[in-house]
Amino acid sequence: MTLSTPGSVRFDSVVKKFGNVTALKDLNLTIDPGKLVTLLGPSGCGKTTTLRLIAGLEMATAGAIHIGGEDVTHLTATYRKVSMVFQSYALFPHMTVRQNVAYGLTVKSMPKAEAAQKADHGLELVGLSGFGDRLPSELSGGQQQRVAVARAIVLEPEVLLLDEPLSNLDAKLRRHVREEIRQIQQRLGLTAVYVTHDQEEAMAVSDRIIVMKNAEIAQEGTPKDLYEAPQSAFIADFIGDANLAECHIDSISAGLATVRLDGQTYQVKDGALQTGAAKMVLRPHNLRLADATQPGIQGSVTYAAYLGKEIQYTVESAIGSLFVISGITERPFAQGDSVSVQFDANHARLVAV
């Protein structure tokens, strides 16, 4: 199949209001061709509105939207080269899988035989060759979602939009289908915009993640950027688990901050902050437990859970409650044990209070 050139997406100062509700404040974003970008954020932050604005299912109140370099701000959905995959699959139950995939093509007046041939090719691309004569009810949930993806990609969109495509699948299948969606997107070089509120799913499938909060972008970057260099307490907490410990930056020099935490001094990469109160981001697996006689932050284990691949602890300490993850090869501790919590300051980060 020849797919149309993957398109870029650009928002210039886009505002979207629904009556008194401002769903998007002043959104500026660029999505490069061939990349999968995820919109991630808590409920109501504006993810779905952004996706619907790309699709042309909503119109911007102000600002401009470009797809593939073309100004589409005032074009309705029919005239935009995008296809959407919904969380509900939205397959027609009485049509065969092939007819479902061919549906959008026949609506566009493609002759039936050609549409069926394209549908079969689409099914091949999503690993469902030979399933064309079945009814959707004769497929698993994951297979039905792949049919929905095939139906979207046979339309040869410049941009593929995916609205929480895994939310109807159970946890085990979700991981499998997200890998498949990512592989199809990469193999075909599609530009894809993916909405989810699940941060692990976002990290697993994305080239870049745009984290939204209160109708604005909170931070954007690769999964690694967001995890390793969060620019706020919100991002640190939202992307992966984080302990946020109150600390004090005494001085900053050559990109290193001298930080006081629990009476000790540490050198931490500065997060473009000023001296004064700050929060130190301590990832649970970067904390180690040692015997209480060892140096570190003193505390006591209030919860210990053996999870096979790791042990998770809650430690009440002088700097608050800490969530700690240890490898199973490390010495185990039990509830009630006095411990010393140690960490490597190279892995700590600083964010504003």
Ligand SMILES: Nc1ncnc2c1ncn2[C@@H]1O[C@H](COP(=O)(O)OP(=O)(O)OP(=O)(O)O)[C@@H](O)[C@H]1O
């Ligand atoms: N048609 C509408 N009419 C009025 N308000 C709306 C409409 N659609 C969305 N909103 C409001 O705009 C804001 C953003 O909604 P949106 O659906 O984009 O959020 P979301 O991040 O996708 O949330 P969720 O994860 O819950 O789906 C919310 O405050 C929502 O209530």
